[in-house]
Amino acid sequence: MGKRRSLEFGDGHRRPMSRPFKRIAVAHVRRQLRPVVARSFSATFAHHNSTNGRCDPSQATIGRRAGVVRETVNRHHAELRRLGFLDWTGRCALFDEETDMRDLFGQRMIQRVVRQRTNQYFPGARLLRFLQGITLTGQKIYYPSVVEPQKSVDNPEIDPASPLGKALARLGATIAASEPRPKPPD
Numbered sequence: 001m002g003k004r005r006s007l008e009f010g011d012g013h014r015r016p017m018s019r020p021f022k023r024i025a026v027a028h029v030r031r032q033l034r035p036v037v038a039r040s041f042s043a044t045f046a047h048h049n050s051t052n053g054r055c056d057p058s059q060a061t062i063g064r065r066a067g068v069v070r071e072t073v074n075r076h077h078a079e080l081r082r083l084g085f086l087d088w089t090g091r092c093a094l095f096d097e098e099t100d101m102r103d104l105f106g107q108r109m110i111q112r113v114v115r116q117r118t119n120q121y122f123p124g125a126r127l128l129r130f131l132q133g134i135t136l137t138g139q140k141i142y143y144p145s146v147v148e149p150q151k152s153v154d155n156p157e158i159d160p161a162s163p164l165g166k167a168l169a170r171l172g173a174t175i176a177a178s179e180p181r182p183k184p185p186d
Contacts, residue, residue, distance in 0.1 A: 014053030015122040020171045021131055022048060025123060027164035028130055029085050039066040040076035041086060044121050055121040056091065084126025088119040 017025070026045055030038040043065035048055040059073045066073065080086035092114050101109045123131065160169065 014055075014120065016053040017048065017050060017123070017131075019050050020174065021134070022050060023167040023171065024134065024164070025127055025131060027162075027167040029080075029127070030163045033080075033083075033085075036066075036068065036072075037076045037079055040068065040073050041080055042066070043073075044077075044086065048121075053122070056118045057121075058118065081124060084124040086121060086127070087124045088121045090116040091118050091120050092116045 022045060026038075026042050029041045032038075033041070040062060043062045044057065045055065046065060047057040047061070059070045059077075063070045063073045066076075068076075077086060077088070081088070095113050095115050096110050097113050098108045099111045103109050160166070
C-alpha cells in the first residue's frame with residue numbers, strides 16, 4: 001500500500017520564503033533536473049506568495065504555465081516529491097451531498113462528505129536543507145553547512161550564464177541597491 005495522503009482543513013501547511021531564496025531554489029532545481037520537470041517546479045512556485053507562504057495552484061493551472069497537460073504535472077510532482085524538492089498536503093473541506101437513500105418522508109438524504117479542494121505546495125526536505133545552508137550577507141553568499149564558517153564562496157564552478165549564476169547576480173544587485181547609503185558629514 002502506498003503512502004497515505006495527508007489532508008488538512010483550513011489553509012494547510014504554509015512556508016513563507018523571500019523572493020531571493022525562491023529564485024535560488026528554482027535555479028538550484030533547474031540545475032538538478034530535466035528541463036521539463038524543472039519547468040513544472042518553476043510554474044508551481046510562480047504561484048508562491050512570499051509574504052504568507054500560500055502556494056495552492058491547481059494542476060491544470062501549473063500545466064498551462066509549464067506547457068504540459070495536468071497528468072504530466074501530476075507525474076512531475078510525484079518525481080519532485082520522491083527527490084525531496086517539493087511536498088504538499090491536500091486541503092479539504094466538508095461538503096453536503098445528496099444520496100440515493102430516502103428518509104421516512106421520502107426526501108433524499110443529505111450526507112456530509114470530506115473532499116479535497118486543492119493542494120498546498122511547499123519546499124521539500126532536500127530543498128530546505130540546501131536553503132538553510134545559505135545566509136545572505138551584503139553581496140556575498142555564504143554556505144556555512146558546506147564550507148568552513150565565515151568563508152566567502154566565490155565558486156568558479158557556477159557558470160555566470162547559468163540560471164543559478166544569473167539569479168545570484170540579480171540577487172547581489174538587489175541587495176547592493178537596497179543597502180542604506182552613508183550620510184555625508186555635516
